Amino acid sequence: MEREILSFIQEHSQWKGTGMKELVVISGKGGTGKTTITASFAAMAKNAVIADCDVDAPNLHLLLRPKIMETHAFYGMDKAKIDLERCNECYNCQNSCNFDAIDENLIVNQHKCEGCGVCEYVCESDAIKMVTKISGNVFRSATNHGTMVHAELGIGEEASGKLVSAVKERSRSIALENENDLIITDGPPGTGCPVLATITGAHLALIVTEPSLSGMHDLERVLQVTEHFEIPAIVCINKYDINENNSRTIEAFCHERNIEVVGKLPYDTSTNLAMMEETTIIEYSQNVLSEGIKALWERVVSELEKQ
Amino acid sequence: MKIAIASGKGGTGKTTVAVNLALSIPNSHLIDCDVEEPNCNLFLNKELEPIGSSKVTVPNIDEELCTYCGKCSQMCRFNAIATLPEKVILFPTLCHSCGGCILVCPEHAISGKEKCTGIVSRSADMEDHPRLYEGVLNIGESMASPVIKELKRWIEPNISTIIDSPPGTGCPVMTTLEDTDHCILVTEPTPFGLHDLSLAVEMVKIMNIPFGVIINRSEEGNSIIEEYCDKENIDVLMKIPLNKRIAELYSQGIPFVEEMPEWKERFSALFKNIVNGKELA
Numbered sequence: 001m002e003r004e005i006l007s008f009i010q011e012h013s014q015w016k017g018t019g020m021k022e023l024v025v026i027s028g029k030g031g032t033g034k035t036t037i038t039a040s041f042a043a044m045a046k047n048a049v050i051a052d053c054d055v056d057a058p059n060l061h062l063l064l065r066p067k068i069m070e071t072h073a074f075y076g077m078d079k080a081k082i083d084l085e086r087c088n089e090c091y092n093c094q095n096s097c098n099f100d101a102i103d104e105n106l107i108v109n110q111h112k113c114e115g116c117g118v119c120e121y122v123c124e125s126d127a128i129k130m131v132t133k134i135s136g137n138v139f140r141s142a143t144n145h146g147t148m149v150h151a152e153l154g155i156g157e158e159a160s161g162k163l164v165s166a167v168k169e170r171s172r173s174i175a176l177e178n179e180n181d182l183i184i185t186d187g188p189p190g191t192g193c194p195v196l197a198t199i200t201g202a203h204l205a206l207i208v209t210e211p212s213l214s215g216m217h218d219l220e221r222v223l224q225v226t227e228h229f230e231i232p233a234i235v236c237i238n239k240y241d242i243n244e245n246n247s248r249t250i251e252a253f254c255h256e257r258n259i260e261v262v263g264k265l266p267y268d269t270s271t272n273l274a275m276m277e278e279t280t281i282i283e284y285s286q287n288v289l290s291e292g293i294k295a296l297w298e299r300v301v302s303e304l305e306k307q
Numbered sequence: 308m309k310i311a312i313a314s315g316k317g318g319t320g321k322t323t324v325a326v327n328l329a330l331s332i333p334n335s336h337l338i339d340c341d342v343e344e345p346n347c348n349l350f351l352n353k354e355l356e357p358i359g360s361s362k363v364t365v366p367n368i369d370e371e372l373c374t375y376c377g378k379c380s381q382m383c384r385f386n387a388i389a390t391l392p393e394k395v396i397l398f399p400t401l402c403h404s405c406g407g408c409i410l411v412c413p414e415h416a417i418s419g420k421e422k423c424t425g426i427v428s429r430s431a432d433m434e435d436h437p438r439l440y441e442g443v444l445n446i447g448e449s450m451a452s453p454v455i456k457e458l459k460r461w462i463e464p465n466i467s468t469i470i471d472s473p474p475g476t477g478c479p480v481m482t483t484l485e486d487t488d489h490c491i492l493v494t495e496p497t498p499f500g501l502h503d504l505s506l507a508v509e510m511v512k513i514m515n516i517p518f519g520v521i522i523n524r525s526e527e528g529n530s531i532i533e534e535y536c537d538k539e540n541i542d543v544l545m546k547i548p549l550n551k552r553i554a555e556l557y558s559q560g561i562p563f564v565e566e567m568p569e570w571k572e573r574f575s576a577l578f579k580n581i582v583n584g585k586e587l588a
Contacts, residue, residue, distance in 0.1 A: 029317065029318060031316060031318010056476050057475050062499060062502060098406055117407060155476075155509040156514070160477040191344065192450065211558070213350075221446065242554070
């Protein structure tokens with residue numbers, strides 16, 4: 001079924017046949033180095049749009065220092081609003097709500113309401129309206145390395161997957177407009193809704209892992225996700241030298257599954273120093289790590305050409 | 308007492324804190340709500356047995372009865388049903404199980420079909436300390452919250468319960484934090500850590516949950532988090548230093564309180580302080 005969805009989306013995508021490629025950087029486990037690597041790629045790419053799809057905890061802007069050029073309001077799911085003056089207390093809404101979002105006083109719990117509109121449909125006295133609400137913003141920004149699309153979600157808002165899709169849509173239309181040949185996307189951790197929204201339609205996923213038990217476990221799960229949706233995946237082992245035994249296990253595991261390990265990057269405290277200076281590691285220093293990231297980028301570009 | 312361990316940024320040490328804290332409290336239960344990437348058991352190696360599953364209802368369309376009128380697609384605000392002239396395409400991963408399509412179908416061609424989206428397990432040995440409960444979201448499923456809700460049904464009142472949250476500030480985190488008594492936000496002293504901590508702080512404030520901060524991989528001479536907490540009047544509950552021994556134990560999958568008993572005392576004291584603070588309030 002998911003494959004059907006994917007092919008449906010690819011068939012109907014506006015940029016089909018434009019030659020534009022989409023690279024997503026994901027990880028399963030958080031804190032493995034996705035953003036550090038994505039920002040470095042942005043600094044080396046010649047003609048790319050950069051997208052931050054980790055809308056729950058976005059960090060890419062801290063390294064790329066975007067200057068906001070356009071702000072677009074993001075509407076999350078509508079929320080039910082009950083006009084108690086019109087209400088005849090039939091309680092159809094409460095009985096039909098599958099999310100327990102309407103209490104005995106007919107008050108709608110804004111966090112529980114998922115915006116399905118069933119209450120509006122079953123209301124006898126036309127007392128319920130679905131109300132649109134701005135839940136965040138999508139930004140188009142200028143950086144030293146090209147256009148960046150990023151977002152902020154209002155505190156307590158819950159439509160992360162929908163906002164990820166909005167960031168992706170905007171990145172694609174900008175890339176079409178500016179004839180960019182690549183979109184580089186910084187993804188969220190995990191395997192759920194925001195990750196699925198991020199990888200949909202991507203040509204290649206770079207999975208950044210680390211040689212810890214959690215890193216290995218989460219790599220295995222996120223690889224199952226990319227396989228399930230038939231997104232080609234390659235792997236980079238970050239901080240490979242903190243446990244070389246585990247790194248070898250990861251390499252063997254990937255080899256067995258026919259997944260290419262395209263880079264092994266050393267642990268280096270200069271990433272934190274670059275972060276403090278609000279810049280990418282590529283611009284910050286010439287060291288083993290920045291050289292490693294450059295070599296990784298070459299490999300990623302050649303893998304993208306194959307897709 | 309239910310204490311949730313959350314963070315904003317991933318990889319800051321939530322699981323490390325949750326496991327070590329649970330090990331330092333007598334008779335505790337540990338609930339791993341990071342159902343997208345559950346990691347607690349990598350450090351505990353408990354034998355788990357399945358005890359439940361999260362089930363959602365997705366539509367099942369009888370094409371014999373369907374007239375392709377498109378009312379279901381119009382009703383569905385999650386884009387989970389597309390009606391073409393002679394075909395209806397379902398996108399079950401987008402379905403929120405609201406039941407709207409079933410209600411609107413004039414031909415009664417749509418019925419509900421149960422689908423399992425995740426599995427809940429717990430320690431096979433009920434004497435385990437801590438007794439572990441874990442949820443796992445099935446691969447390819449998008450919604451973590453139903454698994455977390457199913458998992459949280461197993462929380463027992465009057466038991467000291469530690470809850471490991473997923474990263475971020477989105478729906479799964481808010482579902483995890485709902486109805487907890489206290490939240491510990493784990494961060495690291497980097498600009499990324501600080502930025503995501505500030506987002507998590509705003510979230511727990513809105514949810515009205517008392518909270519404090521643990522700084523992991525803390526270093527001498529780096530006070531970026533302390534300065535923020537000081538300004539915002541937030542308690543720093545503990546600092547876990549950037550320490551080679553702790554890092555080694557982590558990479559071997561050993562909870563560091565097992566090898567460094569002085570830390571067990573610190574976690575135990577931390578727990579008592581939170582409980583006492585709660586009683587005073």
